Amino acid sequence: MKIVMALSGAFFVLYVLAHMYGNLKMFAGQEAFDSYAFHLRELGEPILPYEGALWLIRVALVGALFAHAGSAFYLWKRANEARRTRYAVKRAAAASLSSKTMRWGGVTLLLFLAFHLMQFTFHTFEVGGSFLGPYDRVYGAFQVWWVVAIYLAALGALGMHLKHGVWSAAQTLGLTSTPRAARHAKATAVATGVVVAGGFALPPLSILLGLI
Amino acid sequence: MRITLKIWRQASATAAGEFATYDLDEVSPDMSFLEMLDVLNEGLTAAGLDPVAFDSDCREGICGSCGLMIDGLAHGPERTTTCQLHMRSMKDGATITVEPWRGDSMTVIKDCVVDRSALDRIVQAGGYVSVNTGAAPDAHAVPVPKAKADRAFTAAACISCGACVAACPNASAMLFLGAKVTHLGELPQGQPERDARVVAMARQHDAEGFGGCTNIGECAAACPKEIPLDVISQLNKDLRHAMAKGL
Ligand code: HEM
Numbered sequence: 001m002k003i004v005m006a007l008s009g010a011f012f013v014l015y016v017l018a019h020m021y022g023n024l025k026m027f028a029g030q031e032a033f034d035s036y037a038f039h040l041r042e043l044g045e046p047i048l049p050y051e052g053a054l055w056l057i058r059v060a061l062v063g064a065l066f067a068h069a070g071s072a073f074y075l076w077k078r079a080n081e082a083r084r085t086r087y088a089v090k091r092a093a094a095a096s097l098s099s100k101t102m103r104w105g106g107v108t109l110l111l112f113l114a115f116h117l118m119q120f121t122f123h124t125f126e127v128g129g130s131f132l133g134p135y136d137r138v139y140g141a142f143q144v145w146w147v148v149a150i151y152l153a154a155l156g157a158l159g160m161h162l163k164h165g166v167w168s169a170a171q172t173l174g175l176t177s178t179p180r181a182a183r184h185a186k187a188t189a190v191a192t193g194v195v196v197a198g199g200f201a202l203p204p205l206s207i208l209l210g211l212i
Numbered sequence: 213m214r215i216t217l218k219i220w221r222q223a224s225a226t227a228a229g230e231f232a233t234y235d236l237d238e239v240s241p242d243m244s245f246l247e248m249l250d251v252l253n254e255g256l257t258a259a260g261l262d263p264v265a266f267d268s269d270c271r272e273g274i275c276g277s278c279g280l281m282i283d284g285l286a287h288g289p290e291r292t293t294t295c296q297l298h299m300r301s302m303k304d305g306a307t308i309t310v311e312p313w314r315g316d317s318m319t320v321i322k323d324c325v326v327d328r329s330a331l332d333r334i335v336q337a338g339g340y341v342s343v344n345t346g347a348a349p350d351a352h353a354v355p356v357p358k359a360k361a362d363r364a365f366t367a368a369a370c371i372s373c374g375a376c377v378a379a380c381p382n383a384s385a386m387l388f389l390g391a392k393v394t395h396l397g398e399l400p401q402g403q404p405e406r407d408a409r410v411v412a413m414a415r416q417h418d419a420e421g422f423g424g425c426t427n428i429g430e431c432a433a434a435c436p437k438e439i440p441l442d443v444i445s446q447l448n449k450d451l452r453h454a455m456a457k458g459l
């Protein structure tokens with residue numbers, strides 16, 4: 001009995017929970033940006049040291065990312081091994097674009113994540129000048145059209161990943177056993193994808209167009 | 213109708229296979245797909261050649277043995293079994309590619325015949341159902357709510373043809389498994405062994421080497437019996453409940 005728990009459960013449950021959790025971290029605000037960035041670092045004080053909570057979150061995020069990518073690659077490998085002789089002709093009857101791009105889309109997101117962290121967290125490089133505060137850094141970067149273009153592309157990928165991911169997670173957790181629940185899960189998934197991609201796209205677009 | 217067939221030939225499970233091309237000139241649009249293959253085979257036999265092996269039995273869409281991948285779609289372009297597909301669904305002059313189901317858990321025995329016994333072993337792993345034997349009980353001795361009876365019936369329509377596995381990009385058998393689990397799980401008679409059954413069957417599914425489901429939905433779209441995707445959710449729910457009880 002434990003084997004099922006380990007085999008299917010590992011990717012059913014852990015996978016889903018860890019990644020949904022990781023994802024919710026993305027819903028950060030943008031107003032009062034500098035003070036927000038500062039407050040992040042003193043969150044939980046005095047119980048936790050300076051940057052304590054932030055580090056906890058970072059550790060959880062990295063853990064979630066490993067679990068997510070790990071189970072994704074495990075599923076990918078299993079799928080490949082389950083059909084080593086491919087079809088000469090294979091047509092899709094129902095698969096949505098989002099569902100077919102989960103794997104390469106996920107890898108794209110991972111690359112984007114590296115780019116994004118190097119730019120805004122580690123400051124490995126800066127675009128559009130050299131800046132002191134986070135607000136200026138973001139503001140400066142999004143004056144540059146190709147930075148905005150990269151972010152928009154990544155957000156499109158994220159929106160699609162979430163559209164299938166949220167639906168898939170609901171299905172994997174067994175929350176869609178009635179047609180009505182399935183419809184709601186689909187609607188929620190689409191809404192999540194649109195809201196997340198749209199919400200994140202607002203600041204870079206506004207900055208580029210000079211609205212901020 | 214004139215049809216060009218590109219069909220998979222493989223002498224045995226261990227031999228390497230390849231496509232062979234055959235032209236058929238006098239195909240009636242009223243023939244079923246299998247009858248068209250019968251005509252092909254009669255011609256091959258008359259010419260002293262080995263006929264193309266394919267599976268079929270009932271030829272009325274209920275036994276599930278006739279699965280073929282036709283132009284990349286399981287059971288072809290219609291929502292039915294290959295035996296119930298007619299040549300009028302094909303274009304005159306078309307080249308049609310015919311392949312066996314592909315998957316390491318459903319390997320080719322000869323030409324287009326595959327070994328689907330892995331699916332049987334999943335059902336076997338489900339074990340027994342406790343029912344009283346002896347004289348047949350009164351029809352309404354065990355009340356079943358209408359909604360549950362309907363859902364069990366929808367799931368019970370599964371004919372184990374394997375189209376869901378064949379169509380799945382992950383080669384997962386979760387729709388099949390979900391149908392079997394939902395079928396008994398919705399009925400009072402299926403309750404005593406419900407938790408143990410789902411766990412044992414899911415374990416067998418994984419042990420057979422089927423892939424993991426990523427909810428793409430190709431299975432339900434390929435199913436000739438139109439079994440809905442929500443049986444997979446039911447399967448996951450039952451599995452979650454069983455695991456919560458420590459099974
Ligand atoms: C290494 C990079 C990544 C890969 C290979 C990857 C792959 C996948 C795959 C294959 C699934 C689908 C599982 C299914 O269809 O059931 C999935 C789901 C999901 N992904 Fe990713 N992903 C990656 C990165 C990300 C990132 C960076 C995020 C968020 C910012 C993310 C958020 C999600 C969410 C929320 C789900 C749905 C939850 C679930 O079904 O478990 N993924 N991912």
Ligand code: FES
Pocket residue numbers: 267268269270271272273274275276277278293294295296
């Ligand atoms: S031959 Fe029985 S279902 Fe097609």
